[in-house]
Amino acid sequence: MPSDARPPLGLTLGAIAGLAFLHLPILIIFLYAFTTEERSYQFPPPGLTTEWFGVAWNRADIWPPLYLSLRVAAISSAMALVLGTLCAAAMARAKFFGRDTVSLLVVLPIALPGIITGMSLRSAFAIGEIPFSTFTIVLGHATFCIVIVYNNAVARFRRLGPSMLEASADLGANSFQTFRHVILPNLGSALLAGGMLAFALSFDEVIVTTFTAGQQSTLPIWMLNELVRPRQRPVTNVVAIVVFVATFLPILAAYYLTRGAEETAGGGK
Amino acid sequence: MTGTAAHPARGPGDRLTGLFWRRPKLLTALLIAPPLLWLGVVYVGSLVALLIQSFYSIDRFSGIVVKEFTLRTYAELLIPSNFDVIVRTVTMAAAVTLASVVVAFPVAFFAARHAKGRWKAVFYLGIMLPLWSSYLVKVYAWKLILAKEGIVTWAAEGIGAGNLLNAVLALPVIGGNSLSTSYIGTFLVFLYVWLPYMILPMQASLERVPTSMLEASADLGAGGWRTFRSVILPLALPGVIAGSIFTFSLTLGDYIIPQIIGSSRFFIGQTVYSLQGTAGNIPLAAAFAVVPIAIMLVYLTVARKMGAFDAL
Amino acid sequence: MTPAVEFQSVSRHFGTVKAVDRVDLAIAEGAFFAMLGPSGSGKTTCLRLISGFEMPSAGTVRIFGEDMGAVPPNRRHVNTVFQDYALFPHMSVRDNVGYGLMVRGVDRRARRAKAEEMLALVKLDGFGDRKPAQLSGGQRQRVALARALVNEPRVLLLDEPLGALDLKLREAMQDELKSLQQRLGITFVFVTHDQGEALSMADRVAVFNEGRVAQVGTPAEIYERPATRFVADFVGSSNVLPPEITAAVGGPRAWASLRPEAIRIASEGRLRGIVTGARYLGAGTRIEVSAGALPRTPGYLPQDEGGIAVLVPAGRAVPAVGSEVALDWDEGALHLMEGA
Secondary structure, X not given: OOOOOOOOHHHHHHHHHHHHHHHHHHHHHHHHOOEOOOXXXXXXXXXXXOHHHHHHHHOOOOHHHHHHHHHHHHHHHHHHHHHHHHHHHXXXXXXXXXXXXXXXXXXXXXXXXXXXXXXHHXXXXXXXXXXXXXXXXXXXXXXXXXXXXXXXXXXXXXXXXXXXXXXXXXXXXOHHHHHHHHHHHHHXXXXXXXXXXXXXXXXXXXXXXXXXXXXXXXXXXXXXHHHHOOOOHHHHHHHHHHHHHHHHHHHHXXXXXXXXXXXXOOOOO | OOOOOEOOOOHHHHHHHHHHHHOHHHHHHHHHHHHHHHHHHHHHHHHHHXXXXXXXXXXXXXXXXXXXXOOHHHHHOOOHHHHHHHHHHHHHHHHHHHHHHHHHHHHHHHHHXXXXXXXXXXXXXXXXXXXXXXXHHHHHHHHHHHOOOOHHHHHHHHOOOHHHXXXXXXXXXXXXXXXXXXXXXXXXXXXXXXXXXXXXXXXXXXXXXXXXXXXXXXXXXXXXXXXXXXXXXXXXXXXXXXXXXHHHHHHHHOOHHHHHOOOOOOXXXXXXXXXXXXXXXXXXXXXXXXXXXXXXXXXXXXXXXXXXXXXX | OOOOEEEEEEXXXXXXXXXXXXXXXXXXXXXXXEEEOOOOOOHHHHHHHXXXXXXXXXXXXXXXXXXXXXXXXXXXXXXXXXXXXXXXXXXXXXXXXXXXXXXXXXXXXXXXXXXXXXXXXXXXXXXXXXXXXXXXXHHHXXXXXXXXXXXXXXXXXXXXXXXXXXXXXXXXXXXXXXHHHXXXXXXXXXXXXXXXXXXXXXXXXXXXXXXXXXXXXXXXXXXXXXXXXXHHHHOOOOEEEOHHHHHHOOOOOOOEEEOHHHEEEEOOOOEEEEEEEEEEOOOEEEEEEEHHHOOOEOXXXXXXXXXXXXXXEOOOXXXXXXXXXXXXXXXXXXXXXXXX
């Protein structure tokens, strides 16, 4: 609960400075997408232009990575939706042996650094002699997306409580009717939010992907290559904005979907 | 009113419901099986594969992986050039963690105890959006900011601090040609990218400090600093530790940031990536990847003893 | 006549905890039956055994003679008013009430008509379009009641039905539930920890203690002739006399109960003692008569028992604290109890 006392000036300044530190760098990206300077990151930009959006649009090498990223994010978040919801439902039902192990197992892929998840999958592919494909990318993404859906769903199940499900059964509904008429409507927005966050996370992911993609290129991998060996810097700036918006919008939507509920989406990335 | 005490079962839905009711564990098992299988096979299986690989070795001449148990690969970690990488990474992780505690505190404290109504939402989004927005874009933004011709140099010269910037860059070890090729740059970006992970648990644990406790401390005549040191800090500690688990672990395992912004000297992540890729030495890459796991296990054990998990 | 609900040596164990332990119980059709007991006494578990949310570890639960061992909750002709009401937050009041009909496949129009009828029954006409969140606690309670009654259950279960309401509302609701039950003729079984509620509403009461039924009877029987020390203690606030004391005041050597309102302050009496405390209750004053009142018995120190409570009705003189009084009562007031 917030105290009524006025915050000390130092604290207020520190908090504002902290928030500014978190946000100003992102604004820089938007400025640079309009720069006329092509070869360096000169500041302030010598001039402003919108031509780079057109140039990026016509670059053939951007579209396949974009499609791949969208496909991977769609499949991964769909799988995570199913698996995360099932897991949350089981955890909400009852205490059972190994509960703590399951919750640890769900969190682990995101709690451990991406490089470990990536390297582990890479090791497994090497041992199993599995060739790289869209499937190998999805394998990794779905694994760390489960926890996002799970976190959203489990909080909602907790709020739903056991008595609501018992009331439904008491009034004559069988398990499937209870799922359709009580669980799904109450879980819906949480699942949608979880799915969108999972989509954003997958669309943007680069560390695990570099280990599981082989020669394929997702949009973040394309961008990473441009960062390491820049070809046409302003085009990269434009793509950066696209990636930013593609992750920003689902996050914002997820926030508004779960706003007001005691569990707001994104609390545990 | 007459009628039987029970309605008849209508269709398979009712019959299955009856079965689930008589055997509640069956339904739980059916629900948990798919996610458990997925995580068990794909994830735990992969972790086991990582461990197995780390006990293999590579034939120095043919470059082929020898699939026999050996500790030789782990011994290679102790070679000075490899060990330096580990020390460098752990030092960076520790520095980033400490700095993020300092920077996160005012934001977390303000958000937890002073933000109300609309401001609460502003702070929530203000922390959540940078956390979730594209990692790569955030790193890229810093490449633009820290570039030699970028905004920091421009601003430093604008306020007549250009010489100061040059003096800082001239410092041994942490300095460099420009901010974007120095350890200072790497450190700043790490701090920026992982900061929300420190703010959130800190805020959560600060929100749980009862206002009455702060008032009691003030009533007892404790000044701001005394209250801070003897009341707020101990209560915020679980959150700090929880946050440090994230900042520490994420810094240990990252390889994109030092690759894009920093000197050419490797961190653990870069070493793993280049070993498994161009060098083709998967066993050594795996052994290197086990290092952050081992460090984090020690860290988590200590943190658990200090009660950090209550704040997660 | 077949009882509406019958427990035959029913037990429900959770690990080593015997929540319900070999309970035998018969609830007659049309009864307003109370299950009374402190928390953890097994009364709620018994209610859940009837609705089907718990399964007996041993024994048989019968509803109208039918063994419920293989009947899941959704098929039992029994409905529940939950303690927290458990209304569906995403549905309107009308859809909440009509839910039981919907899952049984009743068409929309019939559902609507029946829901309105039920809402009228609980005096909530015109509230059908609201969401549960827009209702007061008392209104939610009525919705929960209407929703449970819409399926025309043969037994209605109520779990602490008045627990969440404030005092005034609780009293009004007591009368309303009672008259509703009489009008519908449905068997009502309700769980409560409030002895006043149980005694005033029910026509039969089962007192639960540690998973077992301590006594079943009419409210008057429970109140006036408690079967065990526990019942005497829990229902009202009887004086419980150990066998030595009972014998000393002229009874047999057995545990006995003596109601405070049955004791008179008199010039001559069966006991003498010192008034150690007085509490004004409105309808009377409850005084505590201590120590010296009880003849000393070897091996027993009456001081530890806290003395005897006496209710002095309003209008009578209340003896001052510290004064000596004599206590007397009618021959039949001393009620002997079985066992401990």
